[in-house]
Amino acid sequence: xxxxxxxxxxxxxxxxxxxxxxxxxxxxxxxxxxxxxxxxxxxxxxxxxxxxxxxxxxxxxxxxxxxxxxxxxxxxxxxxxxxxxxxxxxxxxxxxxxxxxxxxxxxxxxxxxxxxxxxxxxxxxxxxxxxxxxxxxxxxxxxxxxxxxxxxxxxxxxxxxxxxxxxxxxxxxxxxxxxxxxxxxxxxxxxxxxxxxxxxxxxxxxxxxxxxxxxxxxxxxxxxxxxxxxxxxxxxxxxxxxxxxxxxxxxxxxxxxxxxxxxxxxxxxxxxxxxxxxxxxxxxxxxxxxxxxxxxxxxxxxxxxxxxxxx
Amino acid sequence: xxxxxxxxxxxxxxxxxxxxxxxxxxxxxxxxxxxxxxxxxxxxxxxxxxxxxxxxxxxxxxxxxxxxxxxxxxxxxxxxxxxxxxxxxxxxxxxxxxxxxxxxxxxxxxxxxxxxxxxxxxxxxxxxxxxxxxxxxxxxxxxxxxxxxxxxxxxxxxxxxxxxxxxxxxxxxxxxxxxxxxxxxxxxxxxxxxxxxxxxxxxxxxxxxxxxxxxxxxxxxxxxxxxxxxxxxxxxxxxxxxxxxxxxxxxxxxxxxxxxxxxxxxxxxxxxxxx
Numbered sequence: 001x002x003x004x005x006x007x008x009x010x011x012x013x014x015x016x017x018x019x020x021x022x023x024x025x026x027x028x029x030x031x032x033x034x035x036x037x038x039x040x041x042x043x044x045x046x047x048x049x050x051x052x053x054x055x056x057x058x059x060x061x062x063x064x065x066x067x068x069x070x071x072x073x074x075x076x077x078x079x080x081x082x083x084x085x086x087x088x089x090x091x092x093x094x095x096x097x098x099x100x101x102x103x104x105x106x107x108x109x110x111x112x113x114x115x116x117x118x119x120x121x122x123x124x125x126x127x128x129x130x131x132x133x134x135x136x137x138x139x140x141x142x143x144x145x146x147x148x149x150x151x152x153x154x155x156x157x158x159x160x161x162x163x164x165x166x167x168x169x170x171x172x173x174x175x176x177x178x179x180x181x182x183x184x185x186x187x188x189x190x191x192x193x194x195x196x197x198x199x200x201x202x203x204x205x206x207x208x209x210x211x212x213x214x215x216x217x218x219x220x221x222x223x224x225x226x227x228x229x230x231x232x233x234x235x236x237x238x239x240x241x242x243x244x245x246x247x248x249x250x251x252x253x254x255x256x257x258x259x260x261x262x263x264x265x266x267x268x269x270x271x272x273x274x275x276x277x278x279x280x281x282x283x284x285x286x287x288x289x290x291x292x293x294x295x296x297x298x299x300x301x302x303x304x305x306x307x308x309x310x311x
Numbered sequence: 312x313x314x315x316x317x318x319x320x321x322x323x324x325x326x327x328x329x330x331x332x333x334x335x336x337x338x339x340x341x342x343x344x345x346x347x348x349x350x351x352x353x354x355x356x357x358x359x360x361x362x363x364x365x366x367x368x369x370x371x372x373x374x375x376x377x378x379x380x381x382x383x384x385x386x387x388x389x390x391x392x393x394x395x396x397x398x399x400x401x402x403x404x405x406x407x408x409x410x411x412x413x414x415x416x417x418x419x420x421x422x423x424x425x426x427x428x429x430x431x432x433x434x435x436x437x438x439x440x441x442x443x444x445x446x447x448x449x450x451x452x453x454x455x456x457x458x459x460x461x462x463x464x465x466x467x468x469x470x471x472x473x474x475x476x477x478x479x480x481x482x483x484x485x486x487x488x489x490x491x492x493x494x495x496x497x498x499x500x501x502x503x504x505x506x507x508x509x510x511x512x513x514x515x516x517x518x519x520x521x522x523x524x525x526x527x528x529x530x531x532x533x534x535x536x537x538x539x540x541x542x543x544x545x546x547x548x549x550x551x552x553x554x555x556x557x558x559x560x561x562x563x564x565x566x567x568x569x570x571x572x573x574x575x576x577x578x579x580x581x582x583x584x585x586x
Contacts, residue, residue: 013585058421061585078425086421092414094323096330108319109422154418164421 005162005193006034006057010066013052026052028217029066034195034210036071036161039188041208041225042197043297045305049217050197051089054164057195058086070162082111085160087151089167089197095140099130099150102139103157110158117157124153129179144171152180162193169203181207205229205297213304221304225297232295234273236265237288238280245283249276262288316424317432324406324436333402334440337395341448344387348452354379354459380462385552387452388470391445392477392545393506399441399478400502404485404495406437411493416586426582434486434574438479445471445478466551473548476563480539480570481505487577490584506541508534513542539566 013027027049034040044050055061057068059075073080093102100121107117125135128149134142142150148171155163163184169177184194184207198204204211205225213221221228233254241249241263250256252272253265267273273290280287328334354376410416410433419429449471457463481502488498512518512535522528540562550557 055417055586058417060417060420062583078423080423081421082423084421086418088414088417088421090414091418092412093418094327094409094415096327101326105319105323106418106422108315109419109424111313111315111423113315 003036004033004069005036005038005071006032006040006195007069007072008032008053008057008066009068011053011056011063011068012065013049013056013061014064025217027056027063027214030214030217030219031066032212032219032222034193036193037188037191038210039184039194039208040196041204041211042195042214043201043204043211043301044214044220048214050214051166053214054166054195054197057164058084082158083161084164085155085158085162086164087148087155087166087168089170091147091151093139093147093151093154095138097139098136099125099139099142099146099153100135102150103154106154107157112158120157124156125150127156127183128153129176145173145176148172149176149180152183156183156187160192162195163187164195164197166197167199168196169198169200177203201296201298201301211297213301215305221300228300229295229297232299233293234267234270235289235291235293236267236273236276236280237290238263238265239286239288241280241285242283245279245285249279252276266293312428313424316428317435320429320432321436321439324433325440327406327409328402328437328440331402331405333398334444337398337402337444338447341444341451344448345451345455348455352459376460377462380456380460381464381466381553384452384456384467384470385549387448388467388474388548388552389545391448391471392474392548395445395448396474396478396481397503397506399444400481400485400506401499403437403441403482404489404498404502406440407433407482407485407489408493408495408498411489411586413586420586427578430486430490430578430581434482437482438475441478441482442475445474449474464552464554466554470548470551473544473551473563477539477541477544477566480566480573483570483574483577487573487580490577490581505538509538509540510542512538513540536565537569539569541566 009031011027011030012025015024015026016022017024030053042050042053052061056063057070057075058081059078062076068075070080071083075081097105103121103124104117107120108114112120122135130146130149130153134146134150139147139150148168152165152168155165165184168184169180172180181203188194194207196204196208208225210224211222211228212219239262246258246263249263249265252267253276254268255266257264265276267276277287277290410419410429420426449467453463453467456467484502484505485498488501489495492498512531515531515535518531519528522531543562544566547557547560547562549555
């Protein structure tokens, strides 16, 4: 059994303009390994090269150099796409199809026979929360949220081992998002590898175990969400702090704010936080809160993107 | 090639064709012509010879029944060959380029199907859609003529196969232009240009006499042999219907070579393209 669902080695894609022959490196030498069964997030600002990277995994776009493997098979081999379920971001499902007809078509393209499709389609439509009225309604009449749901069902039709989702909850209401998240959690528990490309950082933080941030085509940061967001600092909140002490503590803190008589301080190390607590207690101030804080994925993302941190 | 996949692509092409009004228009025109032949044209044949032909109740001057049927079939085949073909090209260009639309092509390419299979499946589906329409008109009118006059010559039926063959060659051009430029409008223009230029090139002997420079005559010859022989195949269609011997099958096989080469280039280009 292959250890990695996705492996890329020096994957690079250069676009050349037709006439001026100017070069644009959309993806620049990206090497990643996505372990089987993990939930993996791909992050980056607009134009970072995320979609081009995903398209190379699916062999929609041919790499200029480097290679990609899916479960050990070269991504250019059509059989490498057998275990993949894909939901593109700006999909244009044929509007003449009904929800049922669309799943039937894409199921057949995935090699499912008619009887299996007949069994899977109603199950899946129910799983993604589309009621029976939607089964025989043309996709042209579907709302954006319904299209996302039927798109997800399409990606799941052949019970894939790797799900590649590009903004899966785009246009879906909060209830629908929760439903989609539940579906994905269920799949994760079944050992399906989920590769998520999303702008919703909170969603990625909530769902993914590992992330890669790419910027200007290069891999800027990679690691587990836990490692990337842990150990950011220590928060101290105190009431009725004398002005002189407040000035002293502000000078030592990494950041501070004051609201309704409460002083909020953030220290980089435990030692600094302890020293601040000692000073506060010596001045008989009341402590409101003392806690270790985590960075959010958004903090990490912003720091990486703004700071231009590239490995 | 997995037959489930092939069948799905062909079925999808039919579904998309039915969703487009132009195919229903084509089907409606064919049906109107068949109804005209069925109800409006009355042919009375007495002892194998034509007694009267009447249209809207007015009798036409007497003529040989075989001649009448073959001439009428020849007219139908002629209209189908050019007007029907133009309509089919017009409708099919959109059907081919729709597959390359961003947001749709990525999903198709993400499936475990080779690009060759995808493109050939769509191509075959498109040919079958147009074939169904052509066979409906030709087969329907052949039966009506046969029942009304007792003339059952198969030349008319065979001629429809040649019409389908020429369409499939033109569709290869549509596919190539579609793959190269993603534009149904340009695909239509290029295909129509071929339909217009090739009858002119068919007058090769006359044109060679009019051209003074040898190099220009060489260009003419290259174009003549390289491009499909739409005009000459039309002549073969007529000969088949009129039961005349076929002087040469060269126009058919040289056109077939053109179609195969163009389709092969289209597939090759499709395989190399990034979306």
